[in-house]
Amino acid sequence: MLACLVERLVADNDTDSIPDPEKSVDIHGVLKDLNIEGSIDYGVTAISLGSTDFGGLYSEKPLAVIRPAGADDVVRVIRRALESPTLTVAARGNGHSINGQAMAHHGLVIDMKSMADNNRIDVNVNFMYVDVGGGALWSDVLKHCVLKYGLAPKSWTDYLDLTVGGTLSNAGVSGQTFRFGPQTSTVTELEVVTGTGEKIVSSNSQNSQLFFSVLGGLGQFGIITRARVLLQPAPDMVRWVRVVYSEFHEFSSDAELLITNPESFDYVEGFVFVNSDDPVNGWLSVPLDSNQTFDPTHLPKKIGPLLYCLEVALHYNKHEDPFIVNMMIEKLLGKLRYLKHFRYEIDLTYMNFLSRVDHVEEAARGSGIWSTPHPWLNMFVSKKDIDAFNRIVFQNILRNGINGPILTYPLLRSKWDNRWSVALPKNEIFYLVALLRFSHAHPTESEINQMVAQNEEIVQTCIKNGFDFKMYLPHYNSTVEWKRHFGDQWGRFVNRKRQFDPKYVLAPGQKIFTRNH
Numbered sequence: 001m002l003a004c005l006v007e008r009l010v011a012d013n014d015t016d017s018i019p020d021p022e023k024s025v026d027i028h029g030v031l032k033d034l035n036i037e038g039s040i041d042y043g044v045t046a047i048s049l050g051s052t053d054f055g056g057l058y059s060e061k062p063l064a065v066i067r068p069a070g071a072d073d074v075v076r077v078i079r080r081a082l083e084s085p086t087l088t089v090a091a092r093g094n095g096h097s098i099n100g101q102a103m104a105h106h107g108l109v110i111d112m113k114s115m116a117d118n119n120r121i122d123v124n125v126n127f128m129y130v131d132v133g134g135g136a137l138w139s140d141v142l143k144h145c146v147l148k149y150g151l152a153p154k155s156w157t158d159y160l161d162l163t164v165g166g167t168l169s170n171a172g173v174s175g176q177t178f179r180f181g182p183q184t185s186t187v188t189e190l191e192v193v194t195g196t197g198e199k200i201v202s203s204n205s206q207n208s209q210l211f212f213s214v215l216g217g218l219g220q221f222g223i224i225t226r227a228r229v230l231l232q233p234a235p236d237m238v239r240w241v242r243v244v245y246s247e248f249h250e251f252s253s254d255a256e257l258l259i260t261n262p263e264s265f266d267y268v269e270g271f272v273f274v275n276s277d278d279p280v281n282g283w284l285s286v287p288l289d290s291n292q293t294f295d296p297t298h299l300p301k302k303i304g305p306l307l308y309c310l311e312v313a314l315h316y317n318k319h320e321d322p323f324i325v326n327m328m329i330e331k332l333l334g335k336l337r338y339l340k341h342f343r344y345e346i347d348l349t350y351m352n353f354l355s356r357v358d359h360v361e362e363a364a365r366g367s368g369i370w371s372t373p374h375p376w377l378n379m380f381v382s383k384k385d386i387d388a389f390n391r392i393v394f395q396n397i398l399r400n401g402i403n404g405p406i407l408t409y410p411l412l413r414s415k416w417d418n419r420w421s422v423a424l425p426k427n428e429i430f431y432l433v434a435l436l437r438f439s440h441a442h443p444t445e446s447e448i449n450q451m452v453a454q455n456e457e458i459v460q461t462c463i464k465n466g467f468d469f470k471m472y473l474p475h476y477n478s479t480v481e482w483k484r485h486f487g488d489q490w491g492r493f494v495n496r497k498r499q500f501d502p503k504y505v506l507a508p509g510q511k512i513f514t515r516n517h
């Protein structure tokens with residue numbers, strides 16, 4: 001029965017155009033007697049999970065999906081892959097990559113989200129940290145820490161159904177990053193299984209090379225099986241505010257003022273929207289509540305095709321005097337030059353604020369657009385080039401919007417550690433630019449291709465204009481492009497790979513290295 005299944009999988013894979021020596025891998029032979037506490041799944045459903053991601057643009061079938069019980073299972077799987085001349089291993093977090101980064105063509109996918117150890121979320125109240133499995137979802141970490149202990153991690157992503165290991169392999173950014181750095185800066189210890197099959201605990205002072213390599217390391221150096229994340233007291237409430245600008249330089253200088261001033265909001269983000277009544281890209285994307293309206297008659301007469309929204313939030317506790325909270329908000333907003341008729345605010349619990357994307361997901365699932373392809377593009381652009389980027393990319397290439405949010409907000413390079421593997425632009429202030437594209441429920445291939453082509457046009461425009469930028473959640477197909485991405489850090493990245501994964505077993509879906517013998 002199992003043999004038949006394997007034959008069927010191999011037959012399926014025969015339709016792939018890439019010639020691949022792994023077609024001859026007898027996966028049952030390779031994994032025979034592999035004594036793991038978790039499970040190995042060769043079934044169609046598991047293979048289908050391992051060969052899909054949120055991007056929906058790529059599909060690479062693994063030979064099997066492993067559901068580990070804990071780190072020791074991960075060790076066993078990697079050691080077994082090392083015995084084969086060709087097998088690769090990809091940790092899959094929640095598969096929220098865009099370009100197949102968590103896939104392993106004819107390799108093994110480790111489904112980290114199903115790791116039984118994720119259920120152990122251990123909070124240390126005295127030292128204010130939480131030990132959490134690499135496959136745990138940040139949404140579960142939030143619930144556990146806030147509801148049981150009134151504590152919370154300091155730095156978040158906008159959307160929380162991402163795994164701890166998945167975001168730490170990139171950075172993990174949101175509106176708190178300007179203050180605390182990305183999620184990678186709030187981690188003090190990692191348990192990692194390297195590409196040599198060793199389970200190693202690392203930190204700033206213990207096995208520090210591995211620690212810094214893995215953070216932002218695109219899964220290349222080891223699989224994160226546990227992370228120690230710093231906590232702080234969680235506030236009860238959040239005042240969430242949006243204000244609108246017609247001029248980019250006013251929007252950006254106000255955002256920069258907020259991120260560089262010690263007295264500021266607890267969260268600073270921003271987005272670009274279309275100056276029209278388009279329900280997805282336009283004015284309606286700004287109000288925070290159904291009883292709020294956007295009245296375009298108050299807009300200045302001469303404005304361009306786009307407007308800008310600064311999104312900020314202030315934490316407070318229920319026992320605090322509302323007068324003081326209001327005063328603080330007025331003081332902070334008073335320094336800003338937004339259009340006075342366009343200010344929106346609501347109060348909500350801290351948990352609801354951090355889970356604010358849930359209802360977007362629910363609606364998108366309902367209309368079918370959560371499961372259609374998402375050619376998203378994320379970049380970091382230096383402050384020195386952001387005005388030109390606004391003119392050439394936002395106001396020209398993207399003047400009609402992208403059928404989804406266009407996020408842009410500044411971050412501080414000094415909050416990022418140069419020893420991490422992540423590549424950044426050179427300026428102290430750089431902007432996240434996130435094009436979170438959605439399609440309609442039944443997009444044609446040509447519609448998706450147009451979105452991909454527009455992304456490519458934007459990247460080429462940045463190169464042509466000599467912009468100082470880096471891709472965030474990068475995706476390239478050639479070594480030349482990866483070398484350019486890492487720039488003068490390429491040598492360090494390659495050395496780290498040779499040290500921690502010398503046979504290039506891990507994270508093949510990133511397409512940086514090819515498995516060697």
Ligand code: FAD
Nearest residue numbers: 093094095096097134157158159163165166172173219224
């Ligand atoms: P996967 O996509 O499963 O894996 C990503 C990479 O990490 C792969 O190469 C994989 O092999 C590797 N990996 C996975 N787990 C481990 C592990 N335990 N150890 C080592 N390597 C591992 N990012 C932000 O920074 N901020 C945001 O606000 C944000 N919002 C998002 C919202 C949505 C709806 C989506 C789809 C993505 C968002 N992202 C955001 C991007 C997200 O951070 C990345 O997709 C990231 O990869 C985490 O996703 P994941 O846990 O599903 O990892």
